[in-house]
Amino acid sequence: MDIFAKNKPLISIIIPCYNDAKYIEESVQSALNQTYSNKEVIVVDDGSNLKTKKVLDNLENKVQKLITQKNKGVSVARNVGIEACSGEYVLVLDSDDYFEPSFCEKALQIFEKESDVKIVTCYSKWFNARTHITYKPKGGNIKDILISNVAMGSSxxxxxxxxxxxxxxxxxxxxxxxxxxxxxxxxSGGKAEVIPEILFNYRNKENSRNKKANLAKYDILGYIYKKHAVVFKDHFDLFISEWLESIRKSEAFKQQVMDSLDYKLGNKLLKPFRFFGLLKKANSKK
Structure with a gap:
């Protein structure tokens, strides 16, 4: 153990877990493997099934705290874990993802050099069984985040x-x-800083929370816009111009698809079937 660890700021790594028996061990191990020595790992079992609880029981002696609660959702689980931690700095990590060993060390260096930094994130590998892509969050300040998120959820x-x-x-x-x-x-000020290295691995599962969130996207956006109405009004010109630009790009892409040879050919092939469908519908109303 690093004999100077006690002189370094404590980093608390918070891992909420809900029914993640398959991946939670890898997530916890990535927290334990951080090269930064003065850290604690806290797992919050958010009402997981018995299979997951058995895995967590085997991990309990490896982590500093294992908190168990009824299923209340990731926001509650994160808050419970952070409330219970002792660290000056907090790293949130979902139970099916994992960090590369040097993230904490490099993130803390940024905090110690730049006082206006409130969030440190990094490039990420989004992967599944078939493929992977590199995602590069843009970082930035309040103006940037009004348009889209500036950091990974695990930051x-x-x-x-x-x-x-x-x-x-x-x-x-x-x-x-x-x-x-x-x-x-x-x-109230400050910014999110991005480490330009792939230090985070995001498991892009078929039933991921991101994909479920996209199904309710506009309801959630409505809630956020109303909650932060004053901030959006303060930056109205920026928000509207970006919103209109997103619509323009969407319509341009739609027109590109409609102008493509594949679309035109498919439209011609389906035209007779549409005619007979309308005819059948008309006859059924007689």
Whole structure:
């Protein structure tokens, strides 16, 4: 063990877990394998099934705390874990993802050099059984985050900043809770900084929370826009111009598809079937 560890700031790594027997061990191990020595690992069992609880029981002696609660959602689980931690800095990690060993060390260096940094994130590998892509969050300040999230949901922040904004919104159970939380963090100033290295691995599962959130995207956006109406009004020109630009790109892509040879050929092939479908519908109303 590093004999100077006690002189370094403590980093608390919070891992909420819900029915993740297959991947939780890899996630916990990535926290334990961080090259930064002064750390604690806290796992919050958010009402998992028996299979997952058995895995967590085997991991209990490897982590500093294992907190068990009824299923209340990731926002509550994160808040419970952060409330129970002792670290000056907090790293949130989902139970099916994992960090590369040097993330904590490199993230802390940024915090210690730049006082206006409130969030540290990094490039990420999004992967599944078939393929992987590199995702590069853009970082930035409140103006940037009004358009889209600026950091991965698994990022590092100061516990003090979490306390100031009163944690994650526990009403948000369907997704985008990290985006809304970061919005409150940056509303009073500061920025999210991106480490330009792939130090995080995001498992892009078929039933991932991100994909489920996209099904309720516009309901969630409505909630966020209303909650932060004052901030959006303060940056109205920026928000509207970006919103209109996204519509323009969407319509341009739609027109590109309609102009493609495949679309035109498919449309001609399906035209007779549409005619007979309309004819059948008309006859059924007689």
């Amino acid at each position: 590092m922040l100061r516990k003090q900043d979490w306390q100031i904004v009163e944690g994650y919104d526990e009403k948000m159970t369907r997704g985008y809770e990290d985006w809304e939380f970061y919005m409150r963090l940056l509303k």
